[in-house]
Amino acid sequence: MKKIIAILAFGLLVISQNAYCQQPSYTSVQYSIGFGTGDLGDYISAPSFRGATIEYRKAIKDNLLVGVDLGWNVFYEKKDFATYSSGAQSLSGIQYRTQNQLPMLVSVDYFLSTNSEFKPYIGLGIGTMYTERSTDMGQWRLMENPWHFAVKPELGFLYEMSYSTSFKVSAKYINGFKSGNLDASQNYISINLGMAFNL
Amino acid sequence: MKKKIAFYIIIIGIMAGCYPQGPEYYEDLDLVYTNYEEKFDFASKGTYAMPDQIVKVEGNLAEGEDPEFVKEPYNTQILTKIQANMTAMGYTEVEDPEDADLVLFPAVWTNTTVYYWYDYWCWYYPYYCGWGWGYPSVTATTSGTLVMTLVADGTDYIEPTRVWTALANGLLSGAVNTNRVNAAIDQAFEQSPYLDTK
Numbered sequence: 067m068k069k070i071i072a073i074l075a076f077g078l079l080v081i082s083q084n085a086y087c088q089q090p091s092y093t094s095v096q097y098s099i100g101f102g103t104g105d106l107g108d109y110i111s112a113p114s115f116r117g118a119t120i121e122y123r124k125a126i127k128d129n130l131l132v133g134v135d136l137g138w139n140v141f142y143e144k145k146d147f148a149t150y151s152s153g154a155q156s157l158s159g160i161q162y163r164t165q166n167q168l169p170m171l172v173s174v175d176y177f178l179s180t181n182s183e184f185k186p187y188i189g190l191g192i193g194t195m196y197t198e199r200s201t202d203m204g205q206w207r208l209m210e211n212p213w214h215f216a217v218k219p220e221l222g223f224l225y226e227m228s229y230s231t232s233f234k235v236s237a238k239y240i241n242g243f244k245s246g247n248l249d250a251s252q253n254y255i256s257i258n259l260g261m262a263f264n265l
Numbered sequence: 266m267k268k269k270i271a272f273y274i275i276i277i278g279i280m281a282g283c284y285p286q287g288p289e290y291y292e293d294l295d296l297v298y299t300n301y302e303e304k305f306d307f308a309s310k311g312t313y314a315m316p317d318q319i320v321k322v323e324g325n326l327a328e329g330e331d332p333e334f335v336k337e338p339y340n341t342q343i344l345t346k347i348q349a350n351m352t353a354m355g356y357t358e359v360e361d362p363e364d365a366d367l368v369l370f371p372a373v374w375t376n377t378t379v380y381y382w383y384d385y386w387c388w389y390y391p392y393y394c395g396w397g398w399g400y401p402s403v404t405a406t407t408s409g410t411l412v413m414t415l416v417a418d419g420t421d422y423i424e425p426t427r428v429w430t431a432l433a434n435g436l437l438s439g440a441v442n443t444n445r446v447n448a449a450i451d452q453a454f455e456q457s458p459y460l461d462t463k
Contacts (some may be wrong), residue, residue, distance in 0.1 A: 157298050162287050
């Protein structure tokens with residue numbers, strides 16, 4: 067019995083001596099690619115190759131980390147010359163559509179494995195997102211800039227390159243619920259690649 | 266630590282450097298707007314009259330004073346393009362507006378916006394701000410608008426009434442670009458298929 071208890075205690079000790087106990091917090095900076103879905107995808111079909119995410123995480127359990135996400139993606143598309151009609155009125159020209167998304171979320175990540183250099187995780191986030199949508203046509207601009215209540219499921223992994231540095235890849239689905247004068251919720255998928263540094 | 270800071274700076278620099286640029290050429294900002302009276306039956310009309318000069322709306326016009334007009338050859342070029350489009354829609358031009366079902370009034374105006382930048386060096390050395398020793402940076406943009414208005418009276422209305430309006434607006438470059446004006450006139454008629462009498 068004593069042996070079993072000793073083995074269990076040793077096992078728990080080994081499990082708890084994972085990277086996150088040794089390295090209880092980290093910050094990461096990632097390059098972000100965005101794909102608009104729903105209303106945002108209809109408005110701008112081109113993916114966003116301009117974006118970044120900054121994250122901070124702190125371990126509260128062996129495989130559970132909490133922290134904050136700050137993100138930014140700008141979606142942009144130059145539409146072909148076209149005519150837009152409403153009732154008896156018609157307007158023709160080139161539209162320049164730009165949409166900035168800035169999610170600010172409190173997040174929790176659950177690591178599925180922490181015993182190897184490859185550490186996959188699933189995460190959830192909740193918070194707010196700022197949208198700035200501008201439609202430029204001729205010398206005029208239409209602008210909407212609501213704040214949304216936002217949620218984010220996430221999948222990803224850390225690959226430990228050294229004691230203090232990891233490679234980080236993640237996929238997030240960020241959904242900002244309907245708000246302001248925009249007709250629908252604003253959501254997109256972001257693929258993020260970057261580095262995480264232990265603090 | 267230095268590597269981390271350098272990494273952050275590179276990421277921020279890349280992001281700031283690749284923000285979308287927007288329009289590149291004057292014609293990228295060209296707009297054509299049309300509006301019409303939905304109850305008016307254009308198909309039952311067949312004739313129109315049009316002045317042989319295009320009014321240039323600028324400054325203040327005193328009562329009894331003649332307005333300025335667009336100079337040649339631009340005046341004729343614009344009128345010819347309008348006539349071609351009206352003919353294609355099935356209308357016949359008549360001399361006397363009293364004999365016409367509709368009268369088309371073309372006019373143009375320009376609008377110049379001047380931007381002044383004071384203290385634009387402040388980002389470099391805040392101490393130099395607000396002393397008034399420098400020169401303001403001045404830039405100006407001029408936009409031009411061509412308006413075409415179709416007016417009906419006679420049996421349809423007691424008073425002359427605007428039944429179709431077209432506005433073509435764009436940023437003016439140094440030289441007159443006839444192609445842009447012609448394209449805008451064509452576009453105004455193209456997006457107004459209800460004018461067709463055929």
